Amino acid sequence: MQYEVVLPAAGSGKRMGAGQNKLFLLLANKPILIHTLEVFQHDENCSGIWLAVKPEEREYIQHLLDKYSITKVKGLPDGGEERQHSVHSCIKEMEQVDIVLVHDAARPFITHDIIAKLTYTAKEKGAAIAGVRAKDTMKKVKDGIIIETVDRDSLWMIQTPQAFRFDIIAEAEDVAEKVGFLGTDEAMLVERLGHTVHIVEASYENLKMTTKEDLVLGEAILRKRESELF
Ligand SMILES: Nc1ccn([C@@H]2O[C@H](COP(=O)(O)OP(=O)(O)OP(=O)(O)O)[C@@H](O)[C@H]2O)c(=O)n1
Numbered sequence: 001m002q003y004e005v006v007l008p009a010a011g012s013g014k015r016m017g018a019g020q021n022k023l024f025l026l027l028a029n030k031p032i033l034i035h036t037l038e039v040f041q042h043d044e045n046c047s048g049i050w051l052a053v054k055p056e057e058r059e060y061i062q063h064l065l066d067k068y069s070i071t072k073v074k075g076l077p078d079g080g081e082e083r084q085h086s087v088h089s090c091i092k093e094m095e096q097v098d099i100v101l102v103h104d105a106a107r108p109f110i111t112h113d114i115i116a117k118l119t120y121t122a123k124e125k126g127a128a129i130a131g132v133r134a135k136d137t138m139k140k141v142k143d144g145i146i147i148e149t150v151d152r153d154s155l156w157m158i159q160t161p162q163a164f165r166f167d168i169i170a171e172a173e174d175v176a177e178k179v180g181f182l183g184t185d186e187a188m189l190v191e192r193l194g195h196t197v198h199i200v201e202a203s204y205e206n207l208k209m210t211t212k213e214d215l216v217l218g219e220a221i222l223r224k225r226e227s228e229l230f
């Protein structure tokens with residue numbers, strides 16, 4: 001199932017506190033951004049990559065694309081103030097395709113098997129997102145006081161990729177922009193239009209590199225995967 005992927009990469013990495021775009025930080029001597037890009041570069045079902053970037057970082061990112069032979073990138077549109085705006089700037093430039101995946105460039109550990117399940121489900125059902133079951137007890141808190149314990153059996157920790165038929169995500173992004181709705185993931189924009197969104201069980205290794213602790217976990221995941229190769 002052929003697809004194109006949108007990789008928002010125009011964040012500031014505030015929670016990482018690295019003083020630079022966290023996607024330029026190295027894991028096993030390679031930028032996080034390149035680890036993520038290589039997954040899609042090497043996926044025969046990926047027919048194009050769209051990378052939302054900060055204008056001031058475009059030249060450096062193009063240098064990285066050349067250095068690591070990432071040839072599937074179709075465009076480097078300007079990112080926006082929020083992640084959603086960065087995603088939308090890519091969607092606006094895309095030609096009509098069958099399936100679009102949106103994936104955080106900060107999630108370098110995604111695998112081809114999960115991508116394939118997502119694209120198949122999106123083709124069949126219209127929308128499918130990656131997630132894993134919650135492992136901790138979850139509670140609602142107000143002013144430092146527990147107000148509700150939420151039934152854990154129905155809770156999932158949502159990740160990316162999030163896969164959609166192109167017309168569904170394109171309309172959802174346009175409507176959200178028109179009414180000024182801001183979501184923390186693409187599925188929210190699609191849900192609010194009444195579309196059914198399906199979950200695909202992903203992996204606890206599909207971490208988003210958000211804080212410094214994630215870098216330690218990320219190095220461990222890479223070492224584990226290297227040991228499995230031999
Ligand atoms: N305006 C934004 C904000 C985020 N992102 C991208 O969206 C992904 C997930 O966002 P997040 O992990 O929150 O990255 P940052 O916004 O950089 O992190 P922080 O919130 O800590 O500043 C990242 O690949 C980030 O580069 C983006 O393209 N445009």
Ligand SMILES: C[C@](O)(CO)[C@H](O)COP(=O)(O)O
Pocket residue numbers: 083104157158159160184185186208
């Ligand atoms: C899209 C996402 O990765 C799903 O969990 C998450 O909402 C991104 O949040 P961020 O604060 O923009 O990293």
